[in-house]
Amino acid sequence: MIDLHCHILPGVDDGAQTPEQALDMARLAVDAGVATIAATPHTNIARMFENYASDELDARFTALRTLLKQQNIPLEIVTGAEIYFDGDVADMLRRGTVPTLGGTRYPLVEFSFHDRPSRVLDGLESLLDAGYTPIIAHPERYRFVQRDPGGLLPVFADMGCVLQINRGSPLGRFGEGALRVSRRMLEIGLVHLVASDAHSDTARTPWLADIRAFLRDTYGDGCPELLLERNPAHILRDEPVESVFDS
Helix, strand or coil: CCEEEEECCCCCCCCCHHHHHHHHHHHHHHCCCCCCCEEEECCCCCEEEEECCCCCHHHHHHHHHHHHCCCCCCEEEEEEEEEECCHHHHHHHHCCCCCCCCCCCCCEEEECCCCCHHHHHHHHHHHHHHHCCCCEEEEEEEHHCCCCCCHHHHHHHCCCCEEECCCCCCCCCCCHHHHHEEEEEEHHHCEEEEECCCCCCCCCCCCHHHHHHHHHHHHHCCHHHHHHHHHHHHHCCCCCCCCCCCC
16 A cells, blocks of 8 residues: 555654654554555644755655665655645745655645635645646545535546545544545545555554555445555556546
8 A cells, every 4th residue: 555645754743753653653554554655744834844845854754764774664755745735835846845745746735724715726726727736635624625525525626636535534533524524525436545644653543454444345345446556656656546436
């Protein structure tokens, strides 16, 4: 499996705090069947988690890869970020201030949980107009989506955005609203990938085996293969994703 949303890079945000914790997260992921993780630290959150491109940040990615190799943990780390949508994100991407996932045209973006739909749509349009294909992180958790899922989610998909739900949402880990919306998204095929959004080795973990089993048992073998393997691989190869109805 491939996990494209994971806060495994240590010491930069509210995810892994130490190299040791990052190693524990990596071991969990590998034991669950994960081969590749995009390390996606929170980025562009003013005065909190800025994490703009720098030699220091590059060195942290290199150090994590080196540590995994030294510990013989067979896990590939892809450079990425979870970009908070504030300001001209398209320009930040063009200038290399914030990264896409693995240098592709796919940036992982998040919004304020209480954002205005009109602002979100304008922001997504600005990225699409600049030639990027935004991956919307955990749309099922946003209050503005939970209030009008039938109105917003099809619009996001029709625009050409990629919809990523969190592993914990269909399992009930983020409350009734995220549970309801994520399961509805799965039922009607408005999900392109599932990721862990892991922050630790004890609470929100990168253990994808449970969601893989849930998807298989509920929606059939093809569902976890598409959402945890094929579509993440398409993204890292900079290819178009498949919809549930294409597979």
